[in-house]
Amino acid sequence: LKLRPLSAIRADAEKGDAFALYLLALAHWDGVGGAAKDIELSAALLRRSVARGSGRAAGALGFYLCCDAVGPKNEKEAVEWFRVGSWLKFAGATRNLGISYRDGAGVKKDLKEAVRLLELSASQGSTRAWSDIGWLYNNNEHGLRDKVKARGYFQKAVDGGDLSAFMPLATGYWYGITPDGSDKDPRKALEILVRGGTAGCGECWYNAGLLFGSGDLGAVDEALAYNAFMKGAELGDPSAMLEAARKLGGGKGVAKNPAAAFALYERAATAGSVEAKGSVGLMLARGEGVTRDPARAAAILREILARDVSADPKLRHAIYQPNYWGYARDLGLLLEQQLVPQRSATELVELRKRYGARDGSMKRFTVPIDCAGIKSPFHVYVVNWDRPNDETAVDPQAEWLQQERGCTVPADVIDSFRKLKKIARENNVSFVDLTVYALGAAQQEQAAKPQQPAKQAPQPAAPKPQQNKPLAPVDPTKAKQPVGA
Template sequence: MILFTILLSPFVVGTSTLPFFVNIAEAQTTEETQASAGVNQREPKRLALVVGIDDYPENPLRLPVRDAELITQQLELVGFEVMLIKNPTVGALEEARDLFIEKIQQSGEDVTALFFFAGHAVQFDGHNYLIPANSNIMPAPGQSAREPGKAVFRDRAVDAQRGILDYLNESGASQIIFVLDACRVNPFNPQHRATINVEGNGLAAMNAEPGGPDTFILFAAEPTRVAFDGVDNASNSPFTQAFANAISKPGSTLEAVYRQVYDQVKETTEGRQRPYQEGVLFRFTFREAEVSPELASGQISFTSGEAGVSPEFVSGQTRLLETGLERRQYDVIRDGADLLKQVLETKSINEIQKAAEAGDSESQYLLAIAYHVGQGVATDPKLTAYWLRRSATRGFSRAQFAYGQRLYWGWGEIEPNKAEGFDWWLVAAENANGSAMLEIGDTYRLGREGVPNQDFTQAEKYYNQALSIGHLEAETHLGHLYGMKATTAKKQGDTDAFEQASKKKLVYYQNAADKGSSVAMYELAYMYRYGDYVEVDLPKAIQWYKKSTTAGNSTAAEELANLYADESKTGLGEPQPEEAAKYFRIALELGSETAGVALADLIKKGKVTSKTPDEALNLYEQALANGSLRAASSLSEVYLKGELVEKDLKKAEQYALMALELLAMTEPDSEDAWPLYIRLAAYNLLKLYQEEGLQPAKPELVNKLVAQVGPLDGPMKRFTVPVACGAVTSSFHVYTWDWELDEPPTDAQFNWVKEARGCEVPTDVIESFQKLYKIARENNVSFSELTVYALGQASKKKGASEEEEAGNEQ
């Protein structure tokens, strides 16, 4: 039998308004979750009792409840079934202990039991007493007091050894882990507030029972030393934060956990606090490593060259490329080109080609990139494919991943081959390429071509493999996965599954954001902006948007700009156009393809001052050069109205016709596919022909334009309808006008919301617009006016309301 005990200083428990009431939350962990989180199913069942107490009116603490919540989250992620208890009285704590012991006894012979405590604890007469809430043992801050007698501790506190550990010894658990993060202050010596190590004021040593289960005991600080409670703005104690980090890492054996906790706490507290362990470092792993030790450590090497390749060239290049082990999301073209440029600073393209021809796999990869981007050689798709494949077949994982990308997505002027591309990802993943693991996981998560069907279990398996080698975006993708699980649970009405999936999503995003993932930061901003599992908090959303932007995320910068520009009630109240322009410009610098048009629109409307007279026009032209349909439509309007430039009807027609041509090349899930952009181009053309008297360059289009646009002076109305975006119900603006096509104009808008935003409009809302359109056509009345009439009184029931006269010129 094995017992592992961890002791945390102060007790922390959620405050209750009822005497002796304690909230005990049991989180069930399924076998699927355990397996996917890197938990070995052959190990014992995992049960934990986590206690946090900060409700000490006479001597309050800040962090213990937060610490208990953090440990609960991390234990659940590694397969523990956790009983969390916040701010219990002595009776409630003993009751929770008894329930926990009963749970262990009912779970069979193979159980790992873990106890974690955060709160006040006091050493008296060689025993460590855990102080419950409302015990009235602690002195008030700033007051010196004599320690109570032994009888007081026995009646109002819980002996950690006799009242917890001995019970676990007799519970039948096969393994026990006991952790104490306690004694952060010496309550009977107010001069000692755990800011320095103090001899004689900490907890006493504890011992496992001889002949009993193997026991591991972990203290936040050495015996007789006080634990550090953290700086004023800390979210958790140094020990708890270190312990949470350690148990979440792949390959987290007891020995590895203790070493990491010791090192991190010592470093964080500048040597003032050093964790301490008692008992046995028995065989137990919180999260299994999913990649072989040889791959994870980089001990497996790939062929780096043959005769004719200089050792200096190969060794220097190998260090640059980190052969075989990818730890971050990898963009084949951008990052490959950057690496090529670095090598070309010391080596010529001829030297690279010579090494490639001699069989060096890394040089073959770099030469393929050179042929793709035209660096030092002329671009050649065939030679790109040739050298990528040669490098891939020689075992270079980046080339394997890149070749898979080329085949799966069809870049390089070839037809996609999903099956073969996916197979190359599998090969790259076997060679420890984290980006390939994430692509495979995404394919299973989304049910993309290449796999039999959508499979969350397989997706989680590959995401965890990427996490096991330290990939920086693995937890971001796990957050995406649990977001989809939460959405599915919500649709099915499974409240418990929704709660568990949402909690894990939040934890994964927080972990990834802490590691620097700009995507995870963006997702957290979204959650706080729209109240996805958390309370709506716009200041916190803005904070995460800014962090994501600083980390290089152009989408975050653009969303922040949109938020500042928002004039509706869902925005900040008062629009801040100059701030919007600032972040649109940042988004442009970060590579956004859509921020330029949005910024140009602000300038055109006179909301912000342009930096140069032609800034807006140049922004439109730059976007059009990149194939932007929206930019073409906007330029058509600019020349039609004479905004920013002199009125020019021929140019207005030219740009509108460009927009129609670009429609055929526009992906349905892109921003440019928003139906009102192409509608604006069609409207401008019809206005040119019917009101401005311009002779059509393409007369055959006129009848189609009439059918698509309807009367130029016809009403256009805007309505707000509910949409379900993942687990969040939000609002969306939909527009109506009178055209001559068979389906209502709302259908295309609802389809775009689904394709481009991944959101769903309720079926009854869609059908309501369709029925109204049918009635309008049958009775030869205005669809827009009928919709206003029909929905005016039913807005609350149907979730749609007319907001304003939208006007025809969008």
């Protein structure tokens, strides 16, 4: 439609040209190029295109029936159209047929057939199909976990130019694919991330920045981390923008520039980063890099904090839990200083009850986590707050980890924090102080028994929380759903 006027496409369609019928169908599907939006007409045109041999049209028709927001939702019929498209050798239709078998959507679930079809799709030209198979073996959602096979398929996808495969391939080298991570190769991971970033993967540059700043390559290099984040930002990656802004705001790896940091936070927020929007609110509240604006700051901080009480985990966990505490602290200061009015007589009281005192103590502990079979350490933070059912600050962090990273904190570890919270409440003592004391005592007890294997218990660490979102230990993306035409 960008190269030819709709009238020319319509004229060819009237002559029975299969591709023109397909293009005309898409124009009416989306209502673009001067065509009226008409889903039923679009479906009819797709059927005519299929009748003239267009596998692409068959794939689009299948997608319309299975997955389009305004489609009739007939997965069984969608499968048949995907089958027709596959028979006509259209890779996209074959891929979606394989995904249908993988998920049991419109057809009986058959993983062996799913793999066969996805491999066929790859041979027909879909490099994304190699990634789909990689995810089948990488995760254990379907009981096929085989990290070695997954790596092989991700490598094929990368070699074929599929940008989505660079991240899982690099992650496997960064953290290793053996349960103990003994085979990890961060330098190989960096090589893959740079290659992906150069090919246009903004998320790759973001993770390259995290790798430079992790110390896994040896000495931490803040300057290289900042440069990588900026490259990701230039490609439009919101997380890269967020981290580059943090570097500018803190003067790490680059000269401190709060004004530039604020501008980049705003860009990241516009691109969809909720955490960046929170940072905009914090800077407006403090007057850092921008003229102080308590009213606008309070509006943003309240909007972000509302997510933390949402019943939708996707909304709630778009923010890493400890960041909510910072938003609550600054909103509380604005309310205490009467720079903005309270929405209710109890707003400040409820805020402190939910998130703890603004000058309260915070401690960091390291706990073991499991990410798709890979064991690794993870930092959690605890504060004193007054929530019901002995919920500790570790609970929402564990939920975030599960929701956003697919990783789990052992149930006994979470339970140990809850028990300490209950003891602290019953004895009217600081939960944070009790936790430090109890876990310190546990460490000493273990040190006195070196012959026994160390238990996986939280270990006290530095009290200051990190600003960065925690590093993704494994697969930063999930398997893709059926795709459109």
